[in-house]
Structure formats: C-alpha cells, structure tokens
Amino acid sequence: MPEPTSAKSPQSILVTGAAGFIASRVCALLQAEGREVTGLDSFNDAYDVRLKNWRWAELEKIKGITLHRMDLTDRAALRGLFEKQGETPFDAVVNLAARAGVRASVENPTVYVEANVGGALNLMELCREFGVRKFVLASTSSLYGKDHATPYREDMNTDRQLSPYAATKKAAEAMAYTYHFLYKLDVSVLRYFTVYGPAGRPDMTPLRFVQRIREGRTITVFGDGSQSRDFTYVDDIAKGTITALRPVGYEIFNLGSDEPLKLSEMIGLIEELVGRKAIIDYRPWHPADMMATWADITKARATLGWSPKTSFREGLGRLVAWYEENRDWASKIETD
Numbered sequence: 001m002p003e004p005t006s007a008k009s010p011q012s013i014l015v016t017g018a019a020g021f022i023a024s025r026v027c028a029l030l031q032a033e034g035r036e037v038t039g040l041d042s043f044n045d046a047y048d049v050r051l052k053n054w055r056w057a058e059l060e061k062i063k064g065i066t067l068h069r070m071d072l073t074d075r076a077a078l079r080g081l082f083e084k085q086g087e088t089p090f091d092a093v094v095n096l097a098a099r100a101g102v103r104a105s106v107e108n109p110t111v112y113v114e115a116n117v118g119g120a121l122n123l124m125e126l127c128r129e130f131g132v133r134k135f136v137l138a139s140t141s142s143l144y145g146k147d148h149a150t151p152y153r154e155d156m157n158t159d160r161q162l163s164p165y166a167a168t169k170k171a172a173e174a175m176a177y178t179y180h181f182l183y184k185l186d187v188s189v190l191r192y193f194t195v196y197g198p199a200g201r202p203d204m205t206p207l208r209f210v211q212r213i214r215e216g217r218t219i220t221v222f223g224d225g226s227q228s229r230d231f232t233y234v235d236d237i238a239k240g241t242i243t244a245l246r247p248v249g250y251e252i253f254n255l256g257s258d259e260p261l262k263l264s265e266m267i268g269l270i271e272e273l274v275g276r277k278a279i280i281d282y283r284p285w286h287p288a289d290m291m292a293t294w295a296d297i298t299k300a301r302a303t304l305g306w307s308p309k310t311s312f313r314e315g316l317g318r319l320v321a322w323y324e325e326n327r328d329w330a331s332k333i334e335t336d
C-alpha cells in the first residue's frame with residue numbers, strides 16, 4: 001500500500017455528474033478549497049429532475065465553477081471540452097456521473113452499460129490523449145455481492161455481482177486498472193456505501209422515507225426491515241473523494257461510516273425527527289438487493305487519512321431540516 005504523498009494537489013478538476021447528489025457537494029467543497037472546477041451533467045430523467053435543477057442552481061450561485069450540460073456518451077462534445085482547455089489540461093478527472101440504483105438496472109441494463117462503462121471509457125481515453133494524470137472513479141459497495149462476511153475489505157473477491165448496476169461498476173474498475181497499467185493513469189477507485197444527506201436521491205430510502213413519513217404517505221419495505229446499510233453522510237463522502245485526488249498508483253478504497261444500521265432503526269429515527277408514525281407496506285425481498293453492507297475503512301484511514309465525522313442522527317437531522325426548508329417543492333418530488 002502506498003504511503004500518503006505530499007505531491008502538489010490537482011488544481012484544475014473536471015467533475016462529472018455535477019447535478020448529482022454526491023458530485024454537487026464535491027464541486028462545492030473543491031471550489032471552497034480554491035480549486036478550479038468544471039462540472040458536467042446530462043440531466044437524465046433517471047429520477048425527478050427537480051432535484052438536479054435545485055443542486056445545479058446552488059452551484060451556479062458559487063463563483064468559479066464552470067458548468068456544462070453534456071452527456072459522457074457524446075464523445076465529440078466531451079472531446080471538445082478537453083480541447084478547450086488548450087495548454088492547461090485538467091489536472092484530474094473525478095468521474096461520479098453514472099446510472100445509479102440497483103433495481104432500475106435490472107429493468108434497463110443497456111443504459112447502465114452505456115453510461116457507466118462507455119462513459120468512463122470515453123473519459124479515460126481523453127485522459128490518455130490529453131495527458132490528464134489523475135482519475136477518481138466512483139464505485140460501489142454493491143460490488144461485494146452476498147458471499148462475504150461483513151465488514152467488507154477491498155481485497156475480498158468481487159467476481160459475482162448481483163445486479164447489472166454492480167456489474168457495470170466492476171467493469172469500470174477493471175478498465176481503470178488497464179489504463180493505469182498501459183498508460184500510467186493514476187487511479188483512485190472509491191467504493192461508496194449508501195450515501196445520504198440533504199437533496200439526496202429520491203430513489204434511495206433516506207429522502208424517500210423522510211418525505212413519505214412526513215407527508216403521511218405509505219412507505220414500502222422490501223423484506224422485514226432487518227436489512228442493514230452502512231449509511232454515510234454526503235459531505236464525509238465528498239471530503240473523502242477530494243482526499244483521494246492524491247497520487248496512489250492504482251488503489252481501491254471503501255468509503256463508509258463503519259456503523260451499519262438496520263432499515264427498521266432508520267425508520268424509527270425518522271419517525272422521531274418528523275414527529276409522525278410510518279405507514280408501512282411490507283413486500284417480498286428483491287433478489288438483486290443485498291442483505292447487509294458494512295465497510296472496513298482501515299485502508300482509507302491509513303492511506304488517505306480519511307474518516308467519517310458525521311453521526312447518523314446528526315446527518316439525518318440535516319436531511320430532515322433541508323426537507324422542511326424546501327417542503328413546498330420537495331413534498332412533490334416523485335419518490336414512488
């Protein structure tokens with residue numbers, strides 16, 4: 001494992017998926033550190049676009065972030081963006097754009113392959129061509145499948161994905177290694193564990209359950225609620241992502257809270273914070289879902305000096321406060 005290095009931090013950074021939940025925070029925090037940030041997003045309709053518009057508008061308020069509406073699968077447009085940098089190419093690319101979500105990938109695997117594998121490949125090719133040295137790739141805890149005891153370590157076998165989504169992330173990890181091997185692209189792969197926070201994803205339980213419990217709507221629970229997730233606060237994840245911009249060769253890091261929580265416990269805490277009881281519709285377990293996720297984060301602590309700082313109660317409190325502030329439109333977000 002490489003030692004932390006004090007090499008100069010990348011200054012000019014391209015962040016993909018900038019209207020997305022995690023990337024929008026990465027852009028804001030990078031800019032706050034004085035880096036030059038370029039963001040892009042395709043604004044696909046994988047979930048309610050009002051959330052992407054809100055995050056994009058927040059970024060537009062910040063001076064010094066350049067934003068482009070662009071699809072990673074549009075090679076010509078993407079190439080134009082790299083070309084426009086002229087004599088000063090990006091120092092790093094942080095690829096967070098993706099089709100995310102496990103169950104939707106079972107319905108429509110093709111778009112997942114196009115964005116998550118094809119899009120990542122387009123970026124790596126341009127890094128090679130334009131001499132960009134650093135590539136950060138968002139990956140997922142879903143890669144660990146169901147054959148391992150928790151907590152998950154980066155050196156566990158990840159050959160058996162349960163969903164097309166996880167399989168595309170595995171493919172992108174493998175392609176990134178190839179670009180590291182052939183072209184010395186410096187790669188940090190980050191396996192995120194169930195990220196939550198303000199303006200989160202409406203296809204994930206934290207925002208969906210906050211909205212639906214607060215508004216007295218039914219929530220659906222697959223299985224009996226005993227499945228557990230290593231819920232990790234979005235700003236902790238964004239800071240870990242920025243920390244991973246340092247040169248490492250090719251390394252994979254889990255970024256998780258290391259404090260897994262049962263879904264039923266999360267529901268109880270939301271009930272307490274919003275002051276209402278949940279109405280629950282229990283449905284059969286989905287085979288593509290994982291029963292538990294839990295990150296062993298020893299490597300990220302040791303190599304990146306990173307550790308999560310936000311307790312689940314504190315982070316969920318911030319999500320609930322954000323929801324209350326934005327309730328006039330957030331109550332209308334599609335969370336079915």
Ligand SMILES: NC(=O)c1ccc[n+]([C@@H]2O[C@H](COP(=O)([O-])OP(=O)(O)OC[C@H]3O[C@@H](n4cnc5c(N)ncnc54)[C@H](O)[C@@H]3O)[C@@H](O)[C@H]2O)c1
Binds near residue numbers: 021040041192
């Ligand atoms: N949120 C989590 O819990 C979690 C967990 C593990 C991994 N991840 C990964 O982290 C990354 C960010 O996830 P997120 O939760 O912020 O998801 P998100 O869907 O909110 O953000 C992804 C963004 O990428 C954009 N995008 C998708 N395809 C694109 C394309 N072809 N070209 C340009 N833009 C495109 C989308 O419009 C979206 O705004 C993803 O790679 C995801 O797979 C997230």
